[in-house]
Amino acid sequence: MTAPLDIQGPAAPPRSNGELVFAEPWESRAFGMAITLYEAGVFSWPQFQAALIARIARWESAPTEDAHWNYYRHWLGALEDVLAEGGAVPADEVTTRARTLAQRPTGYDHGHRH
Structure with missing residues (x-):
């Protein structure tokens, strides 16, 4: 099963x-x-697309203090939404893990190897 990625539109x-x-x-x-999670059957593609479109629409209607557009921030947020909505990952666990990862130094897992 391959994800039917939109070629055009707000979720492309x-x-x-x-x-x-x-x-x-x-x-x-x-x-x-x-x-990978879609292909494993954790959620349907229409669920993910709806979550992504909703994330983008919220940003467009009321940009936060971080008004810089980043498609994949919305993509990641939509993934968090469908995982929490479907019960695959509790919402508070997503928040806790995101905070932990955000506290790591920039480039933490992308450093140069000697």
């Missing part, structure tokens, strides 16, 4: 010459997690 991922574009390693990881 960034592309360049038809290829997916990731600015940071975490973006490709978030993308891969969502696809």
Whole structure:
């Protein structure tokens, strides 16, 4: 089962010459997690698309203090939403884990190896 990614519309991922574009390693990881969990049957693709569209719509209607657009922040938020909604991961656990990861130094897991 392959995720039916939108080519156009609000849920369409960034592309360049038809290829997916990731600015940071975490973006490709978030993308891969969502696809893998969908393929494992954890949630349906329409559920994920609806969550992603809702996240984007909320940002468009009331940008937060971080008004910088980042598609994959919305993608990751939508993934968190469907996992919490479906009971796969408790919402408070997602929040706790996100805070823990956010406290790590920049580049923590992307350092140069000697």
